[in-house]
Amino acid sequence: MIRFGLRLCLSGGREGAVRLVVIAGAVALGVGMLLATLAGMNAVGAQNARYAWLNTAVAPASADPTADPMWWLIREDYYHGQSIGRVEVAALGPDASVPPGIPHLPGPGEFYVSPALGKLLRNTPAAELGDRFPGREIGTIGRAALPSPESLLIVIGRTPADLEQLGARQVTEIMTTSPSDCGNGCYVGINHDGMTLVLSVVAAALLFPVLIFIGTATRLAATRREQRFAAMRLIGATPRQISVISAVESTVAAAAGTAAGFGLFFALRSGLATIPFTGEPFFSADLSLTGIDVLSVGLGIPLGAVVASWLALRRVQISPLGVSRRVTPKPPRAWRLIPLVVGLAELTYFIGRRPGTTNGQIAAYLSGFLLVLTGLVLAGPWLTMVGARALAGRASRPAALIAGRRLSDNPKAGFRTVSGLIVALFITSVATGTITTYVANRGEPRTDSVAATSLAKSFWPEEGPAPTVDQIPAGLTAIPGVRSVTVVHRNPDPDGWQGLVTCAELDRLAVFGSCPAGARVAQVASDLIGMRAFDLTSDTYVWDAAGIAPAEVDRQPILSVVVDTTSRSAFERARTLLVDAFPLGRFPISVGEWEANSARQLRQFQQLANVIMLASLPIAGCSLAVSVAGGLSDRKRPFSMLRLTGVQLRTLRRVVALETVVPLLLVATVATGLGFLAAHLFLRAQLGYPLRAPDLSFYLMVGGGLAVSLGIVASTLPLLRRITGPETARNE
Structure with missing residues (x-):
């Protein structure tokens, strides 16, 4: 049956070839996004690991008692608001440890610079920057020591007497432990808890819509396949044989799409590396895939396609007479709103009752946010049903009535293709609302304010x-x-x-x-x-x-x-x-730079939130487009009969458009609104601030993303004219 399934899949005529190409293309796009997400998570970890040597001041005692010590001093300098990492060293013997990225320790009057800082030194008057660094440049810090291609770092050689006077510390080894695994006071980079939180949020927000898209693609034209399978049952095929043939078809398309997705990822990797997910770009090599990533995607996507195909067939009992018997699903109930209400009530409860410890605050607020997010996903079908019934109840034209009735009959299917948006828009709205409000109240001052134009050197x-x-x-x-x-x-x-x-x-x-x-x-x-x-x-x-x-x-x-x-x-x-x-001591700095540094860290999280949203909205549009294309293929005969009875083509297009636009806009509105509400409750409870409206750029991003999604859906509508002609009704 496997060989027979392959023949049917690869020799099924024009319709079968188009279906195979469309599914493979959709899977390729989804796999490319999935690989980019996994590689991005690996890149954040790789970038964080290269901060390790900058934490040498807290390195544990060396296991090698024969290692020569050296004086080590690291401080943060600034230029035009950009942070410069300044490391000053002095060896106390020939066997002193050497930081990564340089061949040997610089001697007194020598220094190594990162490529970005070297370029800045060459293009800046010495009186503004270069005169701060004693000595001459003897080389460039290599990539192994640079968190980012834009990192501003300098390693300066000094005499032991100079560094002893400057308050340096003696060390015997260079720190190699990543800040994410460092438990003894690492202060440069992201600690373990912060790394886990960032990667978990990004993974959930990006992987969820991508996996939904891939699942939607593998179910393309399910009804047409079921009709063919019914015909096979009529001539004696068993249900098990039908399952094998269906699995072969899904596996071939998914395997081809997976291979193309790997090619797409590697073709775009260099461009992806320039996107500052964490506020700084990556090296291309940082966007790497582990063996587990490759195996999980390479084997998991085709396997997932088989499972999706099998589950789709389980919902349809194909009789030997070739009749597909379907049952209208039970409508979702209002109990799905309970987690959503409980999550909002928990966040409201802590207004004026903020927990006194950091762990208590994390437990209180994080659980509330998770409850709201879970409640949104769970309540999505019910909300879709309510919106569809409202559309049908207020319909004044046939298109709105048909679309509303179809959505209300099966709201789970209507919500499924856009459910990935819930996670992305909710997380983005919470992050944007919180960061906008915090920066407005405690962020960097205006560039023309005295806080930004005055410089202070303190002597503690x-x-x-x-x-x-x-x-x-x-x-x-x-x-x-x-x-x-x-x-x-x-x-x-x-x-x-x-x-x-x-x-x-x-x-x-x-x-x-x-x-x-x-x-x-x-x-x-x-x-x-x-x-x-x-x-x-x-x-x-x-x-x-x-x-x-x-x-x-x-x-x-x-x-x-x-x-x-x-x-x-x-x-x-x-x-x-x-x-x-x-x-x-510490170098001179302005209040504006202190505040800008704090605001910069917040904007890094905002950058991640924006990436999540900008990636998820087009993915949702592609999921909808694939779903629409599959639905059109499945409903060729009903639509053809409607056209024969006099229904105009533009009416059918309105039906299809409303069936996709209503869930998309409903999910976007509800997720964004509840994200802002949750952010407001958190800000009131934790900081006592009311929510500040985000900048216009946020609304333009959401509107632009939705417009792109709707444009992708609109690109499938011309198929209606081609597949609903009189010959379709006659041939079917």
């Missing part, structure tokens, strides 16, 4: 003795574009703000707030801004008064130097001067 007691006024570079005031240079002194009152500034100085500066009425000295943050950057307009922010005389302020140790600028060039030149003058 744990980093060494504070400098004197004479040690502050006099050249700061000579830089074109520097508006002011302010010295903030340390506040002896431990219960107030850290710094002191006279009210006369605040009045002169004008942009850093003001004193209370009658005060002569103000307590201020070390950067003259603090955590309330959005409140610091030119004249409205009022600092607390300090109980100290103005004459005593200059006698206190210096806490920080704050430089306000009018241009990015002046900003970076001032930073370079401060880095060279005060190499100890």
